[in-house]
Amino acid sequence: MVIMSASLAGPVREVSVADPRLPVPLALALAFSVAAGAFWVSRQNYLLFHSVVETFRVLTAASIFAIAWHSRRYLGGGNLWFLGVSFGCTGVITLFHMLAYKGMGVFPGADANLATQLWIASRGMGALAVCIAAFTPHRHFPPVPTLAGVAGVTGLLLASIFLYPVFPDCYVEGQGLTPFKRVSEYVIVAAFLTGLVGLHLHRDRHRPTSRTLVAMAFGLDALGDFAFTLYVDVYGTLNFLGHAFVTGSDMLVYTAIVRSGIRRPQNLVFWMMESDRRALRAVVERQNVKLLETASELQQEHAELEQTRQILDGYRARESAILDTVGEAILTLDAAGTVTFGNGAAQRLSPDLRVGEPAPAWLQSAIGAAGRGGQPEIELSLTASGGAGRTIELAVRPLPSDTGALVAVLRDVTGKRELERQALRHAAALRRSLVETIGVVSQMVAMRDPYTAGHQRRVACLAYEIAREMGLEEEEAVGIALAGTVHDIGKISVPAEVLNRPGRLTAIEYELLKTHAQAGYEIIKNAQLPWPVADMIHQHHEKLDGSGYPQGLKGEQIVRGARILAVADVVEAMASHRPYRPALGIEAALAEIERCAGVSLDAAAVAACTRLFRERGYAFSELDAVTFVLERVNAVP
Incomplete structure (x- = not known):
């Protein structure tokens, strides 16, 4: 065994x-004997053989x-x-x-x-x-x-x-x-x-x-x-x-x-x-092989992590050097309000902005105000050690990877704001100068054609009131009034005999008169004005249905100021005396513009004009239009 x-x-x-x-x-002989015996039994009684075997x-x-x-x-x-x-x-x-x-x-x-x-x-x-x-x-x-x-x-x-x-x-x-x-x-x-x-x-x-x-x-x-x-x-x-x-x-x-x-x-x-x-x-051998492979992988990963750390340290050093060259103060604060990072500009802006210490009260107060007001950017005043006040622009953003942490960017905009104020003063002075220059041109028209000068003054005042009645901003209404003071300036190119002729004009004379819109545009188009005065002069005789001149414009192709001037022009012309007929009166003028509303004249401007006369008690005055416009130019910030 x-x-x-x-x-x-x-x-x-x-x-x-x-x-x-x-x-x-x-054993072989015994096996052969058993097989022979079994065969003999199968020949004698196969059923017995089968039963024994099975x-x-x-x-x-x-x-x-x-x-x-x-x-x-x-x-x-x-x-x-x-x-x-x-x-x-x-x-x-x-x-x-x-x-x-x-x-x-x-x-x-x-x-x-x-x-x-x-x-x-x-x-x-x-x-x-x-x-x-x-x-x-x-x-x-x-x-x-x-x-x-x-x-x-x-x-x-x-x-x-x-x-x-x-x-x-x-x-x-x-x-x-x-x-x-x-x-x-x-x-x-x-x-x-x-x-x-x-x-x-x-x-x-x-x-x-x-x-x-x-x-x-x-x-x-x-x-x-x-x-x-x-x-x-x-x-x-x-x-x-x-x-x-x-x-x-x-x-x-x-x-x-x-x-x-x-x-x-x-x-x-x-x-x-x-x-x-x-x-x-x-x-166990397979586990040992896996352990060795794992140890080798860990060593490789450790080497890769060390290399990555060195690369990140290099990036941080470069980023810190770059941030120190930026003129804006850049800070990061944790959820507790402690300064966790500050570039060189932060130290130059305020000595109390120190890393590892709580942010100064003025900064925390400003950040809180920005958060309460829902404004990520606000301005605050900061008094320097010498007593001089500075204007600081503060921008606050949350850090996406750190709950409660913030990044704050502070920019000294004192000089910028002073330049902006100077620019606004210069722009206002320039606008006054341009208006006064246009006033001089208007006076030239008045000396040549007193009737046209009075017409322009009244159209300018009425156009301004229509614009305000329509809900337009003061700035746009002033521009429309300014265009109204010189909307017929192109008539200086039309002979005085044609302008002051008491009878009806001939076809040739009428075509000559119609050139004043194009001529006025050519005179004003190069003036650097904050309003599309030249376009309003050019289009004040255009009609909504395209029947006007000189371009035959339709609907919204005509600037809004020109559509308002067209209504004021018709009302003033019909309500005032003309060389070839007496005044027709305000009611006749209002009836005419109501008839043309939505066809050749702007419906909103017509409705505003009729409200002025019938509900607001508006009446034409002889106020100097240039003075009128200058007062409003000075009032616009």
Whole structure:
């Protein structure tokens, strides 16, 4: 007998004890004698031969199941447990096959087809089991689910044959094997050969002696099932050979598993211990390799982090140098109001802006005011140490990556604001100068044509009031009034005889008069004014329907100021005396503009004009238009 001992310090070794065995020649002679005797018995009474052979196979299957069942706690749900359960269930089907064999008489009315169906079910299930076990040496098969699953498959196979006859026919009396039976046997042969391949691939997981016996068993199983594809008579020689090969396979399995499990159970246990120890060693070696790889990766990552840190330090140094060159004071404050960063400009702005200390009260108050007002940018006054006041522009933004932290940018805009104030004064003075210059031009018109000068003054005042009544801003209304003071300045290019002629003008004279809009535009267009005065002069005779002159513009093509001037021009012209007719009066003028509202004149301007006269009590005055405009220019900021 051989006993295998396990040691934590080294591999399992085998220790020989007394275990007498038959010599090989004697064993071969005995096997030949048994085979010859079995053949003789099969020729005398095949049914007796078949019953003995199948009984041995049933007992072998039961023994394998018994060993697997009682060793399940030690097998750990390995493939030997799965194989034992599978053999036990195939043994049940084999028992039914033996009882259903032709001549047994257990199932009345059954022919050879029933036994053949049960044979295919048993062999197919066994071949699938050994194939799975050969390729899954490391797989865990939970005991209860495995037993339930294999038993369930066994039950389904038996039910498909006995209860619900859906299992295909395998043998037909007088014809022999069906195609399904032959194909099934070929598939079973292929499964056993595949099991041989799996056994070879995982040979380190099996004891050498047992591996050799099991491999021989798989080979005999393949030969036996191949023989079962050829027979015609269930009592024939080929059927005998098939049973002989299968029985030999079961004897080898019995020797490899049952005999070892009963006579030398310690071999199986110690081999399993050695197998587990090798598997554990392999796992430890793989873990060691992973640990070494991980250590190497950590070292590499550490080097990369150090390099990244150095790069970041360089970036920070450059950013700090760049920020120190910026003229604005840049600060960061945490949620508690402590200054966490400040560039050089912050120190120059105020000595009390120090990193690591709370922000001064004036800064915290300004930040709070900006937050309460919802304004990220505000201005505040800061008194320097010398007593001079400064205007500081403060911009506050939250830092997105730090809750409660802020970045504050302070910019000294004292000089900027002073320049802006000077620019505003210069702009106001320039506007006054331009208005006064236009006033001089208007006086020139008045000296040449007093009637036109008075007309322009009244149109300017009325246009201003219409604009304000329409809700326009003061700035725009002043620009419209300024355009009104010189809207007919182009008439200086028209001969005085034509302007002051008491009768109706001829067609040529009227066309000459119409050139004054273009001429006025040419005179004013280069003046740098903050209002489109030149365009209003150019378009004040345009009509909404395109019937005006000089360009024939329509609707919104005409600037709003020109549309307002057109209404004021019509009202003043009809309400005042003209060289060729007396004054028609305000009501006639208002009726005319209402008739033309939305057709040739702007409806909103007409409505505002009629409200002025009928509801506001507006009346023309002889106020100097230039003085009127200058007063309002000075009032506009």
